[in-house]
Amino acid sequence: MSVTSSDLRENPRRWSGLPLGVTLAVVVMGAVAVPTEGQTGVETPEIPDLVGVWNGGGGVRPVNGPNMPWVPGENFPVLNERGQAFQSVFDEAIAPKYDCVPSASPALQYDPYMMEVTQWPDRVLFRYEKDDQIRTVWLDGRKPPFNEFTVQGFSAGSYEDGALVIETTQFVFDITGFDDYNGIPSSQQKRVTERYWREGEELRLTLTVEDPMFLREPTSYTTRWLPGPEGYKLQLYGCDAEQAGRPRRFLIPKYQ
Amino acid sequence: MASGSEIEIRLLEAKEDFVKALFWTMAAAAVMAIVITGMSVSAHHASGPFYDSEKRVEAVGTVTSFVFRNPHSFLYVDAPVDGGETIKWEIEMGASVMMSRRGWTPETIKAGDEIKVVGQPSRAPGTFGMCCAELTKTDGSPIRP
Numbered sequence: 354m355s356v357t358s359s360d361l362r363e364n365p366r367r368w369s370g371l372p373l374g375v376t377l378a379v380v381v382m383g384a385v386a387v388p389t390e391g392q393t394g395v396e397t398p399e400i401p402d403l404v405g406v407w408n409g410g411g412g413v414r415p416v417n418g419p420n421m422p423w424v425p426g427e428n429f430p431v432l433n434e435r436g437q438a439f440q441s442v443f444d445e446a447i448a449p450k451y452d453c454v455p456s457a458s459p460a461l462q463y464d465p466y467m468m469e470v471t472q473w474p475d476r477v478l479f480r481y482e483k484d485d486q487i488r489t490v491w492l493d494g495r496k497p498p499f500n501e502f503t504v505q506g507f508s509a510g511s512y513e514d515g516a517l518v519i520e521t522t523q524f525v526f527d528i529t530g531f532d533d534y535n536g537i538p539s540s541q542q543k544r545v546t547e548r549y550w551r552e553g554e555e556l557r558l559t560l561t562v563e564d565p566m567f568l569r570e571p572t573s574y575t576t577r578w579l580p581g582p583e584g585y586k587l588q589l590y591g592c593d594a595e596q597a598g599r600p601r602r603f604l605i606p607k608y609q
Numbered sequence: 610m611a612s613g614s615e616i617e618i619r620l621l622e623a624k625e626d627f628v629k630a631l632f633w634t635m636a637a638a639a640v641m642a643i644v645i646t647g648m649s650v651s652a653h654h655a656s657g658p659f660y661d662s663e664k665r666v667e668a669v670g671t672v673t674s675f676v677f678r679n680p681h682s683f684l685y686v687d688a689p690v691d692g693g694e695t696i697k698w699e700i701e702m703g704a705s706v707m708m709s710r711r712g713w714t715p716e717t718i719k720a721g722d723e724i725k726v727v728g729q730p731s732r733a734p735g736t737f738g739m740c741c742a743e744l745t746k747t748d749g750s751p752i753r754p
Binding site for chain 2: 410418419445448450451453465466482483533534588590591592593596597599600602603604605606
């Protein structure tokens, strides 16, 4: 049996969908092993309710593009010489997205699609309608697997001051890994920090990206989602590689 | 005979009516633009490198297929031109995930439909791509999902 977002939405008690035995075990273990707040002086972190389907579409925030969310003169990344060199030789026609390679952090979070969040005791799942991507954010303190690199990286999180804070590392090298629109790469040194919190009905995020391989300094954006339509279920994206690559024929080749 | 203050009130009401009419006209135009173009912004890639936003082209012809997919849909139109030749236009549209939220389906446009398309032409010489297009029936009436 699993906890779905709709279960949690219908019943605001966070772990209500968990098997009864597990719930009892947690209660018993908590009573036996965990000192109370008064005994330790350590506050239990406030856990924000992030569960649900969230709308990040154009009616909610500006749609992504060459100047969004990275705005020249504001938060546009300052590239080092290596980054500038990569960007100058970048050819749009070889961007991996034209072969259905999914976008990754920090671009994925700003794509104008729906996103679903499910909170579990030991993890938080982010499911993105764009490119059918799923990210698992581990809350159990586990360390990144040794020398493993993936498109979405390894994410570890914790609750702090009513927010979910996520650190993601161990990304693969990606020639458009910083940004979908400006030909800026990212390396295995990329580190993305996300802070999610609620403001009324809004879900808000401040995202910071560091990548000493290509960036002189970290840079950030803040954005928001609104609740998705009631009962909305994320659709299958099913990227069609033939359609994804079709616009390439309309480009004037960078290198003749 | 109307007094000065009555005339002033009527003028204010007329101004208010005009402003309301202008608002609703603009709102309707915005909605129609979205409906007609079927979310031409794909949010997958910038249109600038592929299509020339400074130019407009028009094609009137017969739909040969409508491929309703992600990350972008494509509409294929055969448009006859002078001299008996036919141009095969490839019109890039939005992601099916987004278009379906606005009521579009793979059957909204069918092979054999007569259609008029106005949009930005593709940049590569010898290609007949188009984006950011307004789609209407040949009599100018809108295509609605």
